[in-house]
Amino acid sequence: MSHKPDDIIARVRELREILGLSQEEVADKLGIALDTFRQYETGQQSIPISTLNAVAELFHVDFTVLLTGDMPRMENYSLVRKGEGVKVERFPGYDFQSLAFNFKNRSMEPMLVSLDEYDDDKAPALVTHTGQEFNLVLAGKIKIVLGKHEFELGEGDSFYFDPRIPHGQRAVGGPAKFLTVINN
Template sequence: MKEALASLDLGTQIRKLRNKRDLTLQDLANMTGLSKPNLSQIENNFVTPPIATLLKIATALGVPIGHFFQDSPQETNMVVVRKEDRYGVAKGPHISHIGYQYEPLAYPKVDKAMEPFIVHMEEREAKDIVYNNHRGEEFLYVLEGKLEFRCGENSVILEEGDSLYFDSIVPHGYRGIGGPAKTLAVIYKPA
């Protein structure tokens, strides 16, 4: 797996898109519901945004979330991403607040309604779960380990082989239990 966080440079990509659209940080904050200081930290690569946050930013900037992961976008009906071409996003000490690392699985595809990821969730205390929400739906399939998933007032424990489908507008979060957990996550965002 490539160590491509530095070359991915999410913050610079976001800043360039925001400036291209003549938006201030405050404009983007108003459009996303995120705080101006949080957006500044993201643009300066001090923090890596969780998937849901990146989705809100992408929507506000008028691009699909996959835009941020494309080295060379492919205009085709099919894309193949080889295991050795995948890379992790949100690695390193500056992302400990997120509680997970994610790998985009279909980043070369330009226009798509679904965004699949492999998500590596850290083991953490329930009080440290980070909650996110965004328009759309999500599907999780547990590949390894055990996790707690919380959505609104609901909490469920999922183990290897379990799956979950939910409305992602409701604030949700998860954590590894008894060690890290690895899932396949597919996010659907309506147009």
């Protein structure tokens, strides 16, 4: 099951309008520039996962609602078979699968991230968010930028960090896959 960024953008805009919130109010409550939020809503800029989580919290909906338009249904467990997670293509060369999308009231968000290698000039801006984050490289190599530090991780390497520090991940030497778990 694959979802396009345009679908997510439409849900964010629709929920904002249903709640009677202006773009200015949402940008202010998220702590981001109004122009940045407008770029998110028009698809000119990719919405970071951390911002989607913050939007879900602000709108009092589950993250899954933004991804799929549906509410999660499972209370005791959620089984997601290989390749059946909710797949979101954030931008060319970066997609993720939500691996617990159907579990109600999650306190963490496990995702399988696939990255293609890209040039430094095409690297997305570093992001910040609340909570804690864990990354485990499953295939290939990734470079993690955390503030002023850079770490190269290979298959089997893991990294646990404070995501309030500006950070980002990218593939090195070819495509890469990693598991990321973000707790809210």
